[in-house]
Amino acid sequence: MTGTIAAMAERARTSLRPEGAAGTDNGVDGRNLPVPHEGDLRRHLAGVEPERRLNDWGRSERVENALDKLLADFFYRYWFRCEVEGIENVPATGGAMLVSNHSGALPPDAAMISKAVKEEHPHPRPVNITVEHFFKGYPGFSMLIPKLGCVAAHPANVHRLLYDEEQLVLVFPEGRKGTEKLYKNRYRLRRFGRGGFVEAAMRARAPIVPVCVVGAEEAAPIFAHLSPLQKMTGLIYAPLTPTFPHFGLLGMLGYLPAKFHIRFLDPIYFDEDNLDEDKSLVQTVAHDVRARIQENLFEMLEERESVWF
């Protein structure tokens, strides 16, 4: 695999310094540069320093590769035996937003989607996974999560990734409501937030690629919530799963070997400016995306003969 950081710099960016500016007084050279219009500061993005193993978001090539070899590979190939269809719907260049259903105590779906893009796509690209702000405030998670390519789900972060850096962003509009849902409610999508993800994609004019994941619900089923434990630890939730809490925090990784099917649906493009100001359109698109994922999920579940094979 080529370096993730280098891959993220695929887009031609300005070098760290304009040529010949090294020895001159700051700014004198640039005095005659045209000032671009407010919105387009993309050419001023910081260049990539090849000596670094982390990028500006805190993503670490080293940690990511290590975990990839140690866990993701094993889970992807042998444990979940992921089957992927429609990978060609993920654009090879430019920003795009992957929108998926979400489930599991420590959701395996994010890692598997990201791995699928890395393994199956003709132009493997790093996927930035949006996560709750909670993780930034919790010791341990705060250290590890950004290194694996997770970014806090702040509209400004999503916009920068999609528009300025033209990267892939994986979004779970169900958020916590998705991962909290009990086994008996499996594959029934929760509310898709307030449509913020559609607004972000429209503002960045990046296509939305809906993604359906089947298998994650059975791999990490939640039977109940242990609210006293949750209060004690300050975690966002403390689920009762087949291996948690009785096997400790590592029990969160105790997934059952359900067979994974990942389906990438046709992208939805937004070709006009200021679409995000039309709130009713935003809601319509959000609804539509949700309906398409739900529909495809049911279809995939119909076709599935066994949970395990």
Place this chain on the structure above:
Amino acid sequence: MASSRRVLVTGLSTYWGGRLAQALEQDPEIDVIIGVDSEDPTRELDRTEFVRVSTQHALLRRIVEAAEIDTVVDTRLVVDSTTTSSRSAHENNVIGTMNILAACSGPGCKVRKLVFKSSAHFYGTAQDDPAFFTESMGRPHPPTTSIERDIVDAEAAVNEFAEHNPDTTVTVLRCTNVLGPDVRTSHTALFSLPAVPMILGFDPRYQFVHEDDVVGALAHVLRSDLAGAYNVAADGVLAFSEVVGLLGKPYLPILPPWGTGIAATVLKRAGLRLPPEMLGQLRFGRGLDNRKLKATGFVYRYTTRETVMKLAEHLRLAPILRGAQESFTYEREVEDFLRWSPHVRNAAVKGERETAAKPEPIEEPILASGEPVVVAEPEPQPEEPPVDHYDDLEAEEVISLLGSLEASDLAALRDYERETRARESVVTAIEAVLARRATGSRP
């Protein structure tokens, strides 16, 4: 004209005031530099005039009016709560700012530009921060520490001033944490420790800016006309572990994730002061979007990584140099003598001083590729051009001047231009004029 000519620096005796005045002294376009502070300057200055006055607005007003100041640069802001008590910081940051603003407004005031050096503590640190703050984002939460509250209040006062004085260009520079061989901050103190303490389980994102780049940014906004707020932060956001690694020090995750404040109090007893703003950064980190200032043509000389590496070099050398450098003491009588005595041969003294106080040579910059940049060998200094301030002229201005020059001067000018900037349009224009003269068809 957007460029500043008569500048008042408030807070001359702070680190930034002194550094800025030194930088402005090198700029021939700036005619007058006056610095005010309640304490003696801490840096050697040549032509800057120092007036000892605190921030009484009536007195400042008289100075501004008498000297026909067109630009006021406020560098006084206290951003580190370890340096002073919170009460005196408030007095300085909020009340002082209001007084300075009062001194620059009012009927008949000639101030056309106000530059306010603010701090990235304006944004604070919180769990739900964006990864990169842009200038248009406010804080997600109200300020939590007294320094942050001061900065927010001071900026509010500056904004109000800007609204009431539309003819004055008001620039606010929000500088992130500064590092460098010269500046002293809580962070340089933290990094000078034999091992760097961290909060257990956190590896925050950190961005720095080199001290020279802050001075450069202040000088840059004086040269151009930029209204509004601008972030000043170097390219690149590092993880704290990366910073500590570059410094070549071990990290010590001794601060507990819960009850960090209490642990900080204990450490304070032991002599290590971690201000609350720094505790916030050690937990959540902060990144700024620096593109707005870059889009105005400012070029940072160092990235965050290079800034940290510069500090690392300095820290390695510091124990050897300790005590070897003499600090500057201000002697009013000597300074007055040098500036005003009829017996001082001004030019000579100035020349001598300039060579003495020459800024240390910039080390070979390293580009992203790791290869040292091939810096053109300093060429033999070309002869003086026959036109005064030639280097400041634009190509069109030069061409319009050509008709008034003698042929010998033109030839010299052509050679000078070839040796220095080698602008095609200028060289061909000179040659055309020479050719015309040779054929005797002088218009």
